[in-house]
Amino acid sequence: MGKVGAIWTMLANCETWLGGAVVVEDGAGYEAIPGAYLSNGSYTGSRDVLYRATNLADVTGDARGWLELSESEQNWTVAQVMAGDEASHYDLAKMRIDDTPELEPYRDVILYDWPEGAEHWAWVATAPLATILDWCKGIRENERALEDGE
DSSP, rough: OOOHHHHHHHHHHHHTTTTTTEEEETTTTTEEEEEGGGGGGOOOOOEEEEEEOOHHHHHOOOSOOOSSHHHHHHHHHHHHHHTTTTHHHHHHHHHHHHHHHGGGGGHHHTTTTHHHHHHHHHHHHHHHHHHHHHHHHHHHHHHHHTOOEE
């Protein structure tokens, strides 16, 4: 599983899994597991913990459950967990494009190597869809104007 998917699973289950939820890294990728597994002698998987959550409200500052949050709020929460990890923000931005058909025609624009780096990827992951589409359409209009010599 990818890092974004593992964090998503951790956040969705942190209040229902015994011992909260953790994301561990193994040789093949990332996995979200119940925190209690780490103290269970029969668990043979990785114990290399990258992220831990026991209470969603501690992460979100909101008493609502994961499924009660909007997609944008869920994306923001995942981005906050991954804060400072530019590669992960990029993965989250790609996932947003993959999950949002309206963004697919602008994949090249969104995933361009913008100078803002991680800040841009975090914005793509969390901004309202209409805002991203307006920005992309503006970029396309500028491209067309340059091609037409305007």
